[in-house]
Amino acid sequence: MDSLDPRIARLHDIRAGEVPTVGAHDYGETYEVFHQAKRGKHHAHVGTVHAPDPELALVYAKEQYGRRQQTVNMWVVRTADIFAFPYDDSDMFDSTPQKIHREAAGYKTRDKIEAYKKKQAQ
Amino acid sequence: MEATQELLFKIADDALIMGHTDSTWTGLGPTLEEDIAFSSMSQDKIGHAWNLYQMLHDKFGLADADTLGFKREEKEYKCSHLTEVPTQDYAYALVRQFFFDHGQFMRFSALKNSSIEWLADFSRKVTSEIKYHTLHGDTWLKKLGAQGNEESKARMQSAINEVFPLALGYFEEGPREAELIEKNIFIGEKALQEAWLEKVGDLVAQYGLTLPEGNTVDPSLGGRNGYHTEHLQPLLAEMTEVTASDPEATW
Numbered sequence: 001m002d003s004l005d006p007r008i009a010r011l012h013d014i015r016a017g018e019v020p021t022v023g024a025h026d027y028g029e030t031y032e033v034f035h036q037a038k039r040g041k042h043h044a045h046v047g048t049v050h051a052p053d054p055e056l057a058l059v060y061a062k063e064q065y066g067r068r069q070q071t072v073n074m075w076v077v078r079t080a081d082i083f084a085f086p087y088d089d090s091d092m093f094d095s096t097p098q099k100i101h102r103e104a105a106g107y108k109t110r111d112k113i114e115a116y117k118k119k120q121a122q
Numbered sequence: 123m124e125a126t127q128e129l130l131f132k133i134a135d136d137a138l139i140m141g142h143t144d145s146t147w148t149g150l151g152p153t154l155e156e157d158i159a160f161s162s163m164s165q166d167k168i169g170h171a172w173n174l175y176q177m178l179h180d181k182f183g184l185a186d187a188d189t190l191g192f193k194r195e196e197k198e199y200k201c202s203h204l205t206e207v208p209t210q211d212y213a214y215a216l217v218r219q220f221f222f223d224h225g226q227f228m229r230f231s232a233l234k235n236s237s238i239e240w241l242a243d244f245s246r247k248v249t250s251e252i253k254y255h256t257l258h259g260d261t262w263l264k265k266l267g268a269q270g271n272e273e274s275k276a277r278m279q280s281a282i283n284e285v286f287p288l289a290l291g292y293f294e295e296g297p298r299e300a301e302l303i304e305k306n307i308f309i310g311e312k313a314l315q316e317a318w319l320e321k322v323g324d325l326v327a328q329y330g331l332t333l334p335e336g337n338t339v340d341p342s343l344g345g346r347n348g349y350h351t352e353h354l355q356p357l358l359a360e361m362t363e364v365t366a367s368d369p370e371a372t373w
Contacts, residue, residue, distance in 0.1 A: 028153070060156070063158060
């Protein structure tokens, strides 16, 4: 099978058992990608890329996350530089049932809003 | 053939053949992300070719884009030798991209001022896409040049030495060059090459690499007049294999 296409030429190598192996971090470390659709809007997290350094992470981020949507800017951040809570602590996000005093619905203005709505409906 | 058609054909053929040649890295890129980026840029190039063939169809009544791209004789193609040579190692692919895309970027930038309005319009759109291609090539040359190690520098330098004569051939004049310049359709290959040499010369020096002296190098000429390397015919045969298997098929 003679071809100009190296993929086809490579089939011979694979058949000969010379399949290369790739380790988890052989492709560099991961970077988190943040995408901004419009100036003034928040950059939103859209995914990750593997890259050897931040400059190439930006190059790859553009191609993988900026190509099919409107984009004005992107950020990349080393995944290792992100501080996060351990998942073991996720129970602290559970809230107690009785904390109406903490929620907007419990404020006095709520009564005024309701009264205004009622008046409008009449 | 009219001068403008000749101009469109050479730009389109360059984009198609470069896109096809680069696409042979798909599935073989050094990393997954790099594979995706490089493949995507080769698709962009084939898209540029399609648009230009389509202009030849719309504005000059020639055959449709698929026919122009896939069903001409080898000697009718006007691509430069730079685009035809099969891909070698990745240093070669990156250096070729660097030379080619800076050429394309500057060519379309010049064409933004073309007296042909629809060509100027298209050029304005396409330059933003090619800007990314040059960023990709620039970034890698810097990484593997100035910021690289001894081996990467040596490999990039030898790729530069090998590709440079082909890159100079990209600026070969076509038979109706004077007419294009006179009618303000295009600034001409000489002016383009001069600007390009200055730009890539500066960049290559910044990246800790060296451009061979222009006067010591024989440009690889012929492509613009239909005289190609031995690589184009087999490339076309393979590229058009599916179409050729059933020319009347509809998609």
